[in-house]
Amino acid sequence: MDFIVWLNEYFGPIEQDGKAFREMKLFQKHEERIKKVITLPKQSELFNQDMREMLEAHLTFDETKGSAAFQLMSKSRLFRIKMALFAQMEGL
Numbered sequence: 001m002d003f004i005v006w007l008n009e010y011f012g013p014i015e016q017d018g019k020a021f022r023e024m025k026l027f028q029k030h031e032e033r034i035k036k037v038i039t040l041p042k043q044s045e046l047f048n049q050d051m052r053e054m055l056e057a058h059l060t061f062d063e064t065k066g067s068a069a070f071q072l073m074s075k076s077r078l079f080r081i082k083m084a085l086f087a088q089m090e091g092l
Contacts, residue, residue, distance in 0.1 A: 004092070
């Protein structure tokens with residue numbers, strides 16, 4: 001079974017004892033089973049707020065496009081988050 005690892009840098013870089021995730025024993029032990037590592041990079045508070053509101057409303061990125069609850073700039077930020085994530089998922 002292959003795994004896709006999602007690293008969420010909301011609280012900062014994923015590190016332990018000064019080692020990045022790919023340097024950790026856990027990663028090295030299972031590296032052959034890890035198909036992809038996708039990083040949710042730390043964003044500005046506006047990006048985080050838009051993402052949080054989208055998730056709390058149980059909407060997808062595409063559903064926010066037609067939603068009156070999201071203004072133009074929020075839709076733009078969500079589109080940029082989507083494109084960055086989807087670029088990392090290419091080839092899956």
